[in-house]
Amino acid sequence: MQAFFSYRDAKGENFIPLWELRYMEADSNYTLFHLRNKEKKTATGCLCSHFKQLENLSFFYRIHNSYAANLLYVQRIENTGTVILTDGTQLPVSPAEKEKLNEKMRSLSLCEIFPFLVLLAMNPPQAPSTKTQGEK
Numbered sequence: 001m002q003a004f005f006s007y008r009d010a011k012g013e014n015f016i017p018l019w020e021l022r023y024m025e026a027d028s029n030y031t032l033f034h035l036r037n038k039e040k041k042t043a044t045g046c047l048c049s050h051f052k053q054l055e056n057l058s059f060f061y062r063i064h065n066s067y068a069a070n071l072l073y074v075q076r077i078e079n080t081g082t083v084i085l086t087d088g089t090q091l092p093v094s095p096a097e098k099e100k101l102n103e104k105m106r107s108l109s110l111c112e113i114f115p116f117l118v119l120l121a122m123n124p125p126q127a128p129s130t131k132t133q134g135e136k
Helices: 047-051 095-107 110-122
Strands: 004-009 012-017 021-027 030-035 040-044 060-064 067-070 074-077 082-085 090-092
Touching: 004 030, 004 040, 012 040, 021 047, 047 067, 060 090, 060 095, 067 090, 074 095
Parallel strands: none
Antiparallel strands: 004 012, 021 030, 021 067, 030 040, 060 067, 074 082, 082 090
16 A cells, blocks of 8 residues: 655655645646645646546545545535535535545445554644755
8 A cells, every 4th residue: 555645846756645635636737735734735737647646545535626635534525515624624526426425435444544544643743844945
């Protein structure tokens, strides 16, 4: 099972621990990676190309044309077609995916997600970094 999500930017290859990645958001020809500490990372390329790394993991799901969510952070799926994450973030769910998402949430196996639950518990969220390169 993979533990990191990787993406390239102008500085090189970057790695995000999967337990830190809350959701991904399409933004034109860019993808925004929303992390547990509220930090955002940006990479060139469409959401579909980045999601290909995660589509074989049972706890990441493409909930909308513009969003893919880490299901470990989903607290509620509202009747209105909105997903509420554990931090209160609201994400839209496409009507075609709403029932599939409900079923996916009901069928997640503890065996599939247990390693990441342990990592979440062992790694409290860190505040976003405010230092720039070269600062101590």
